[in-house]
Amino acid sequence: MNELKNLVREVPDFPKKGISFKDITTLLQNPKGLRAAVEIISDHYKSKKIDVVVGTEARGFILAPIIAFNLGAGFTPIRKPGKLPYEKISMSYALEYGTDVLEIHKDGIRKGQQVLMVDDLLATGGTMSACCKMVESLGGNILGCAFLIELTFLNGKKNLSPYDIFSVIQY
Known part of the structure; x- marks a missing residue:
């Protein structure tokens, strides 16, 4: 590492x-x-039978489709408001300096799909927590949350405690 x-x-x-x-x-x-x-990341989840990999805007988009390809899964993006053209759901979440909003297409996840969540960085876990809530509201079963980098001193895993958290690099 x-x-x-x-x-x-x-x-x-x-x-x-x-x-x-x-x-x-x-x-x-x-x-x-x-x-x-x-x-x-792909090797860590190969045995999990992932149906779809969800990537969070913006840097999660870089890794998630490649991981989805490796796992033989589909890819669904979670984006900032106004970027998705079809029917969507949105969620507001807290940041250290305010709030932000993310959106996912209503048909981005089907009920019962096995989902891997991917982003580049785990800090406080607020962004990924909001993403997980949206995916679960659509009926997705989250099998894990994968990150390229984890800032361990911010203890973001605490906000994602029900999920399998995997990170490649820790600071």
Whole structure:
């Protein structure tokens, strides 16, 4: 994991002073790094019989379709408001500095489907918790939540305690 961790660029004071942003674009630019990260997540869930992989905007979109392909599953996006063209449900959730809203197509998940949730980063767990609630409201059965990076000091797993949480890189 140290090889992958070394491919993540840290950007100090972004998006605001005091935050050390974990920029995954440098890992994604590295063919071996990208392949390794996707394979590690895919291998962890290969035996789970995943029907659909849900990716969260925006960086979750990068990993989730590749993982879905590896697992022989479909892909469903969760997006910011106004980006999905069909009937959708939405959920508001708390951020450290306010609230945000995410949306999913009503037909993005069918009742009983086995779902893997994917995003690039687990911080406080608020975003993924909202995504899980939407998927479950549509009848999806969440088998796990996978992340490229987990900021363990923020204890985001606590907000996702009912789910199998898997992360490739921990800080």
